Amino acid sequence: QQQVKQSPQSLIVQKGGISIINCAYENTAFDYFPWYQQFPGKGPALLIAIRPDVSEKKEGRFTISFNKSAKQFSLHIMDSQPGDSATYFCAAKGNNAGNMLTFGGGTRLMVKP
């Protein structure tokens, strides 16, 4: 079940730089696209989410860009900080009654001081 493909698998960014993580999906029935942040030993925590009726959503240093025609969405972390070092997962959920949340494979981000 590879309905959501995420890249890159790992990313190293200098402090203050921009981190960019990309995801592509296949199922056009998906209508909710969250990004989760996971620290070691913890469960994933919702970072930011978008619905397909908008092309961009910004919350603080985190921005989701959404391209419905290309079936792609990306996470941009501006002014990346060492505390942002974590694994990031994109996900997608359909609009059926089941509302199953499908995750990408994850990106391990390391922000160097």
Next chain:
Amino acid sequence: EAGVAQSPRYKIIEKRQSVAFWCNPISGHATLYWYQQILGQGPKLLIQFQNNGVVDDSQLPKDRFSAERLKGVDSTLKIQPAKLEDSAVYLCASSLGPRGSGEAFFGQGTRLTVV
């Protein structure tokens, strides 16, 4: 607001033994999920409950895995017998359900090691 509670945090068992995990979702959340997260991979949905009914269990290895959600609140996930490849973190999550925003809240997970 209390989060999703899971226990135990860690479990080490030998192959062919059985194990059970427990989850208490956020109060009022109708939807409960069990995910399996193998090291270095994204969470994979095993089963999804809506109240006490199963919505999706298509990826649950039913010959060895079982789950129940009695009274639409707490849930248990059982593996019997365990195999080496079951070593993973088992995450429980909950959400309000179809009428909610879609946000799923995760517990800290149970790390299972099968030796």
